[in-house]
Amino acid sequence: MAIFFVEKQDNYEPLFKNTQVIDIKIAIVFAKRLSESVEALPGKDYKNIPHAISCIYFEDTDFFIDTQHQTIDEEEEKLSPPEKDEDGWRSSSQRLIYLIVQIFYSLAVGRLPSSEIKFLPSKMLCNLSESNMILIKEFLTYGLALDKKKRYQTFKEFSEVIDIIIKRLATQNTTRIVTTKVKNRFSYASQLKLYNFKSSLTTMVNIYAPCRVLIGRILDIEDKKFIKKTDVATIYQNFFSEEQIPEYYIVIENDNCISRKHLQVYMDKELKKSFIQDLGSTHGTIIFADSSCEITSGMAIQGSKMSFIIPFDQYFQIGNTQINISTSKKLH
Structure with missing residues (x-):
């Protein structure tokens, strides 16, 4: 797994597509892979990763970042964390972990996250047990906290949490929440x-x-x-x-x-x-x-x-x- 910085890519599959929902188990695996790929980069390359989602592509096991994607400026304005005006924010691991959690949310929901997520969409939760819902809510609460001191601080800490989520989603039986309507029931x-x-x-x-x-x-x-x-x-x-x-x-x-x-x-x-x-x-x-x-x-x-x-x-x-x-x- 690796990250490559490229320009104007049309022949790769974008990681995020608006309105396309990826199963939450697959979304968390993508987050883990991307986290490991980012962590493997030299620290000096952290700042080269734009705080945008639509510019990230995926092929085989590698990630490609289109540095001239037309949506970068618009998405950075919307998605960047509150500390974006601070010196060195772009090179911090906390900023990149924040971005990876935003990507996980976008993949599971099919849209870019809002500036502050207070409620989770039903399409993200409908197949989760109550305990797994709490786990995902905690993951997003810490991962997208407006106060950077409350977020995950290191890739090691972040990776341990993701491993727990992957294990829980893969092995725990779920009690499905009823989300469908019975036909011909309403008058x-x-x-x-x-x-x-x-x-x-x-x-x-x-x-x-x-x-x-x-x-x-x-x-x-x-x-x-x-x-x-x-x-x-x-x-x-x-x-x-x-x-x-x-x-x-x-x-x-x-x-x-x-x-x-x-x-x-x-x-x-x-x-x-x-x-x-x-x-x-x-x-x-x-x-x-x-x-x-x-x-x-x-x-x-x-x-x-x-x-x-x-x-x-x-x-x-x-x-x-x-x-x-x-x-x-x-x-x-």
């Missing part, structure tokens, strides 16, 4: 819209009846599947009951008027049986009679349950957040 497709008055930001969430939606400032999201994060809310998904009915968890952290566990919405396969239930919140929940959302026409509930007033288009408000559920598509 309605709905859209849940969140609007925050203070920030004037909106988030849309697609939900499918029958389902349950839990909304609050702090919810138990352990072992839940991460769906997406926006400026308004973070959405997770779980399944409950033998029929694998979906359960959506909507965490709204930036609205202090919302309780930790504020509201539950249950969408029945027969929409007339759907209901909204305030979970004993501090400020209560307002259910509106129509889309005008006039406070005078609203009904406040606190710690109680109420059926949908308008099953196909329902508006209600919690804290500084207005919520609209619109249901118009019958699936079967």
Whole structure:
């Protein structure tokens, strides 16, 4: 295994392709091989490795770095660690280990990592046992820490961690997390819209009846599947009951008027049986009679349950957040 610096390569297979997902076991092996190849370089060559991913190619057992790849400047601006303005940062082993962990993430997810990874995509976790999920989360937490003192400091330390991960992924039985939907089970497709008055930001969430939606400032999201994060809310998904009915968890952290566990919405396969239930919140929940959302026409509930007033288009408000559920598509 070796690393070669080349110019304008078209005949080699790029290590990373956008939207292409590599099995996490293969991705960690690539990370190990690349780490060993980088470590074998003379220290003076460390600085010649750009902090970019798309410029790295692979053939047989060797890595090739296209030093004139068109994406280098753009990716370095996005991917470089916080200490990029410090003297000597480009020659440090910590910077290269940080890059290798970013490459591992990119291979397993099919996209370049964001500046700060708070949640792991479900496609990376779906085949992992709970203990292996924790192991991968710890690996990324340390490998991509913004504080370089908290990262892996040497290639020896980094290699020992990778060896543990490879062994665990290869030998431990996994409990698969359910990520597929049962065909012909849902009766309605709905859209849940969140609007925050203070920030004037909106988030849309697609939900499918029958389902349950839990909304609050702090919810138990352990072992839940991460769906997406926006400026308004973070959405997770779980399944409950033998029929694998979906359960959506909507965490709204930036609205202090919302309780930790504020509201539950249950969408029945027969929409007339759907209901909204305030979970004993501090400020209560307002259910509106129509889309005008006039406070005078609203009904406040606190710690109680109420059926949908308008099953196909329902508006209600919690804290500084207005919520609209619109249901118009019958699936079967």
